[in-house]
Amino acid sequence: MTTEATTQPEPEITCATCRANCCRLEVMLITDTGVPDHFIALDKWGSQTMARLADGWCAALDRTTFKCTIYDNRPWVCREFAMGDYECIAERTAVQVMA
Ligand code: SF4
């Protein structure tokens, strides 16, 4: 087993075929990346998070294209979330199970 085999994304996993499953997760705002105020919510501990709408997705997600509307200002957490990593696969699998 090589390290490369475990860190490379599986070829069939791509955001292009995913309905932005990871954009339903809670996203904490840890650094200021310029997220517009109207997309920011406070959690019960008073910490800033990305607001989510009633459908569960992040308020900054375009519901038609499933793309981020604030990509250049997206939070640090979103920048660190890597396509094909463990968390990505877990979210894709969770939605398939619920479907
Ligand atoms: S990072 Fe993963 S879960 Fe998020 S949109 Fe891309 S494929 Fe889907």
Ligand code: SF4
């Ligand atoms: S800020 Fe953009 S990338 Fe991050 S959860 Fe919202 S829509 Fe997805």
